[in-house]
Amino acid sequence: MPRRQEIITRLTGSxxxxxxxxxxxxxxxxxxxxxxxxxxxxAAHAAPIEPPPSGATLPSTTPSASLRTTxxxxxxxxxxxxxxxxxxxxxxxxxxxxxxxRLNERLAMPFSRYFYYQKGTPGDVEWKRKIKERLTPxxxxxxxxxxxKEGWNDEVPxxxxxxxxxxxxxxxxxxxxxxxxxxxxxxxxxxxxxxxPMPRTTEADLLGDTKSLDRRLQRTLYLVVRxxxxxxxxxPNDVLVGKESLHTAxxxxxxQAGGMNMNTWVVGNIPLGHxxxxxxxxxxxxxKSEELRGEKFFFMKGRIMAGQANLADNKLGLTDFQxxxxxxxxxxxxxRDWNGVKNILSER
Amino acid sequence: MAxxxxxxxxxxxxxxxxxxxxxQVRHATLLRRPKRPYTFTQLVTLSDxxxxxxxxxxxxxxYKSTKDTRNTALWNPSSQKLLNVEADEAGRLRxxxxxxxxxxxxxxxxxxxxxxxxxKEGQEESQPQEDNLMDLISGYGFDAEEKGEAKGVRxxxxxxxxxTGGER
Numbered sequence: 001m002p003r004r005q006e007i008i009t010r011l012t013g014s015x016x017x018x019x020x021x022x023x024x025x026x027x028x029x030x031x032x033x034x035x036x037x038x039x040x041x042x043a044a045h046a047a048p049i050e051p052p053p054s055g056a057t058l059p060s061t062t063p064s065a066s067l068r069t070t071x072x073x074x075x076x077x078x079x080x081x082x083x084x085x086x087x088x089x090x091x092x093x094x095x096x097x098x099x100x101x102r103l104n105e106r107l108a109m110p111f112s113r114y115f116y117y118q119k120g121t122p123g124d125v126e127w128k129r130k131i132k133e134r135l136t137p138x139x140x141x142x143x144x145x146x147x148x149k150e151g152w153n154d155e156v157p158x159x160x161x162x163x164x165x166x167x168x169x170x171x172x173x174x175x176x177x178x179x180x181x182x183x184x185x186x187x188x189x190x191x192x193x194x195x196x197p198m199p200r201t202t203e204a205d206l207l208g209d210t211k212s213l214d215r216r217l218q219r220t221l222y223l224v225v226r227x228x229x230x231x232x233x234x235x236p237n238d239v240l241v242g243k244e245s246l247h248t249a250x251x252x253x254x255x256q257a258g259g260m261n262m263n264t265w266v267v268g269n270i271p272l273g274h275x276x277x278x279x280x281x282x283x284x285x286x287x288k289s290e291e292l293r294g295e296k297f298f299f300m301k302g303r304i305m306a307g308q309a310n311l312a313d314n315k316l317g318l319t320d321f322q323x324x325x326x327x328x329x330x331x332x333x334x335x336r337d338w339n340g341v342k343n344i345l346s347e348r
Numbered sequence: 349m350a351x352x353x354x355x356x357x358x359x360x361x362x363x364x365x366x367x368x369x370x371x372q373v374r375h376a377t378l379l380r381r382p383k384r385p386y387t388f389t390q391l392v393t394l395s396d397x398x399x400x401x402x403x404x405x406x407x408x409x410x411y412k413s414t415k416d417t418r419n420t421a422l423w424n425p426s427s428q429k430l431l432n433v434e435a436d437e438a439g440r441l442r443x444x445x446x447x448x449x450x451x452x453x454x455x456x457x458x459x460x461x462x463x464x465x466x467x468k469e470g471q472e473e474s475q476p477q478e479d480n481l482m483d484l485i486s487g488y489g490f491d492a493e494e495k496g497e498a499k500g501v502r503x504x505x506x507x508x509x510x511x512t513g514g515e516r
Contacts, residue, residue, distance in 0.1 A: 111386040116407050139409055140389040169401065172391045176410040194410055197399040263426050306426060
């Protein structure tokens with residue numbers, strides 16, 4: 001009998017029996033859950049669902065009797081170029097890594113030359129010649145021999161640049177040089193240099209060319225555009241057209257603003273964030289019943305893989321563009337706009 | 349009965365053993381240093397010129413890669429440069445073509461299709477798969493004939509009355 005009762009209660013959805021043993025807060029939450037689950041069955045208990053916003057306007061939460069306040073709903077694209085380089089190390093990190101490498105020199109097994117180079121081979125000869133200068137098999141820790149009497153003295157003196165990654169790379173490249181004896185009697189020594197990697201700063205960095213995508217390689221760059229002459233800088237945006245989704249609107253805005261010469265990718269269907277721009281005192285009244293109070297921007301995330309923006313025949317009335325990192329955007333935008341978007345932008 | 353008698357004795361013995369060996373003893377043992385091989389810092393240069401350093405047991409100071417994600421078509425779908433590259437560094441494709449002609453090339457096959465298209469349409473419409481394969485074979489014969497190398501006759505069009513499985 002009790003089992004059958006249980007089944008009956010479960011089927012009818014009545015929670016009277018279990019609630020008598022449950023504390024007040026839990027009972028409250030259970031009660032709410034039951035309401036949510038039976039909302040479709042019993043319409044009387046369900047909360048009234050607000051109708052979804054239609055068209056390009058959103059109804060305000062507190063509509064007055066005479067004027068209905070509305071906002072323009074706009075999609076905006078945060079088109080970004082991801083960082084191409086890893087960030088520079090801090091001085092502490094550099095010192096730490098050099099310390100760890102010198103410590104490792106003392107702890108690891110000694111290098112077994114015979115395992116890698118056979119006796120009498122050119123590689124073996126080369127190794128012997130180079131290690132006379134280096135004193136240690138490692139190339140990137142400066143002159144430090146862990147097995148000598150001064151092995152304990154692994155601290156770098158003040159002003160030494162052994163912990164700099166550039167110095168370490170230079171040491172590796174110097175070590176990779178191959179000396180070839182030329183001439184009839186092997187008199188001349190010809191060095192085959194290894195090509196140096198490109199510097200971490202580019203020409204556009206030196207020139208301060210903010211339109212180039214080859215600048216600030218360690219930072220994320222965002223496309224900011226200027227609407228009209230002497231207009232303010234902002235991200236490319238446009239009003240949603242018809243039943244357009246944010247994703248398709250973002251794709252459309254990219255093409256309408258920057259042209260076809262960009263290989264881009266709009267990352268998701270969900271906006272990164274939104275920003276409400278109120279007109280304030282200059283709110284416009286469209287007709288007798290509606291008051292346009294401001295704009296709502298929904299920011300979509302986009303990535304640029306290749307190409308460059310070209311505003312030659314854009315349809316959004318844009319006159320200028322820049323690729324800026326976060327700290328530069330702060331200087332470019334109006335303070336109120338900056339407060340609206342600063343938490344969306346990537347720090348690096 | 350014997351089982352019942354012996355049963356209670358066992359737990360008593362066990363508890364007494366545990367009490368004896370309760371004290372922990374750690375004799376001095378040699379903790380060997382883990383055998384870590386010697387590692388170098390190596391500068392890796394990828395095919396597009398980007399570099400990074402890593403720790404490795406290889407004593408070579410610089411490693412230059414010739415094939416990696418930066419110049420593979422699969423990882424660079426938008427790169428036109430990579431799409432049209434026919435990697436034939438060893439000259440094996442050239443050697444193959446010298447011997448067997450270009451009838452096996454994908455591009456050459458399409459042009460031959462267009463040339464002799466009207467003949468095939470009437471003959472065998474229901475079997476496009478085999479059609480292509482037969483064309484490949486006849487293509488080889490065609491090439492070799494032009495050079496005067498082929499011994500056999502082309503048999504692409506005058507085939508025997510024997511029907512293959514696909515024709516039904």
